[in-house]
Amino acid sequence: MFPELNNLLNITPDRAEQGKLTLLCDAKTDGSFLVHHFLSFYLKANCKVCFVALIQSFSHYNIVGQKLGVSLTAARECGQLVFLEGLKSSVDVFFRAQAEPHPLQFLREADAGNLQPLYEFVREALKPVDDGQAAWRCPVLLVDDLSVLLSLGLGAVAVLDFIHYCRVAVCWERKGNIVALAHDSGDGEDKENDILLNGLSHQSHLILRAEGLATGFCRDVHGQLRILWRTPSQPTAQRDGSLTYQYKIQDKSVSFFAKGMSPAVL
């Protein structure tokens, strides 16, 4: 986790909020550093995490996690982390017919399927274990990322349904959190993606948007992060707070600064 981002969001591992949906969004840049942040944050906060990793392999997250101070292999062994590795499982699902429904069953289906097997997997993974073991704090679902589900043949409505069911099961029943990453194409070319992103933005409590700089590539400032706090249940009650920072990603951390205040410039 990045301590500077914790300060900006005003959260600490001891005092994590509950029942929140956080949307991570990236436009014209790579927002995966936010996924690494939340993964290590919730593992350090002693929460039970279910990570649906559809884009990269386990070793990738593990190595970056080690740089940030958590060990995914240890967490997986003691049961704190349930890891669904999308790439490896997709090969199994695609080439061999599975006996029982696999979470990625939609890969074998001809027309647009639904994500019910995946939802069952998540619910099973975050089920409270009551056999006297060390109880974890609130359950957390982490998805990286949702836009790839659209590339795999699902409709935006199916993905929104999945998130809705997960919100009921995780956020409302178990008072847990959901963090999901979605890409923003920005030009309005990808209509399905826009539907997905709009739907998610309206449901989420916190939106972190990583954008590339409007002027193009810069060596010292890698992008801009916009933080938006929302209260979806009362849309007109109070004004949503929003902050904008620019960031530079380093080997083991990310440094944030106000716009135009990059240390390279000052």
Next chain:
Amino acid sequence: MAAVATCGTGAGSTGSVVATTSENNVTSFQRKGPRASGTDSGCSRLVSIAGTRPSVRNGQLLVSTGLPALDQLLGGGLAVGTVLLIEEDKYNIYSSLLFKYFLAEGIINGHTLLVASAKEDPADILQELPAPLLDDNYKKDLDEDICNHQTPDSNIKMKIAWRYQLLPKMEQSGPVSSSRFGHYYDASKRMPRELIETSKWHGFFFPEKLSSTLNKEPCSLTHGYRRLLQFIQKVIYEEGFDGSNPQKKQKNILRIGIQNLGSPLWGDDICCTENCDNSHSLTKFLYVLRGLLRTSLSACIITMPTHLIQNKAIIARVTNLSDTVVGLESFIGSERETNPLYKDYHGLIHIRQIPRLNNLIYDVSDVKDLAFKLKRKLFTIEWVQDNYLRQERNIYPPGFSYLLKQKDSAWGEGSLQHSTFLMSFLAKATAFASRLVRHSEPLKQTGSGRILQAAGPRLWHDGRRQAAPGLLAVPP
């Protein structure tokens, strides 16, 4: 796996150190290797494979793309287990050349090849691979280019060692096992047949596979993609590249090359219409292919005619699903062919995406404006800005005011340095131009003489503002 985890924290602090062969440092040097083999993955000693080297940043195993210049731009090479997507240029001239360089590099290093095409027979593709330039030949060719007039001297030199002149030239009959990473190729010569015949390769020619009947359950992948995936999976499993086959212990790299993926010859219609039936076919193929690659010792190059894809959303999705994306834009037929700015070059090369593997950061070169040219034998990539500046001086004469458009520059990507360079050199141009301001005494040349003394405060030398030609009006 527990033992690996505990020593991982200790070795993790050293980060990207190149691993020794001791078992303790395995985790700091994570190869995208066979994770499926549970038996010996815990203590897999790092046997070095020919033609690979670890990345200095994160210990990732890299293979060469066949072009040392492109290797450098991609941060050392192509990571094993990833996909390199080449967005084809309009007439598929230079992208097929890059495709052939990749395959030729595989033959030189002794890697196994898998060539898939719907247009050409893989055997024909392999016959047309460029010949490698071995070290002494390469230097000799370079010298030939530079000093052609020195042949009488070289004849004299030959006299001393004339006995050696009579010996036949040593043709390498086996694979050229040089320890270099990345070789140069001569695009005008063909690779010797002996090298191709000693190499191991698998070919997938789609029209040949069309005839066999389809007996699988319906899936949204088009027929061609599904057959190709099954073929790749069969080769990976049977040759043991993913470590799951107990009979075969493979310690070699599989280089996969897929040509013109997405074109109608594969049975896909994303290049024909905007609203196609199977719009998810290509993206699903890429996803499952990536899954196959991540769990095996292989690297893949795909050339795709993205300029033909009608639905722009698919291009964005394809880019997100590939690891490294390089776009080629040739000047043939465009108005840039006659532009004096680009007279030395054949096209532009855009590095659109580089993956961040096992790391938060990645090696990105600061240079964004790259052009390539195919000289008589070599394919070189250069930063075009030097030439640009030299030419720009003629295009932007002093004495006029200019509006500098920052975004959507000539290369379609507003770059901060691009505009900064232009501004700084325009500033120099105005300084140069303002020396034409009439002063009471001639200016002395100071400094290096490259920039003559700027007008500066001398503009107000005699209390009245002199004219700065064109840029500002003379106050009345």
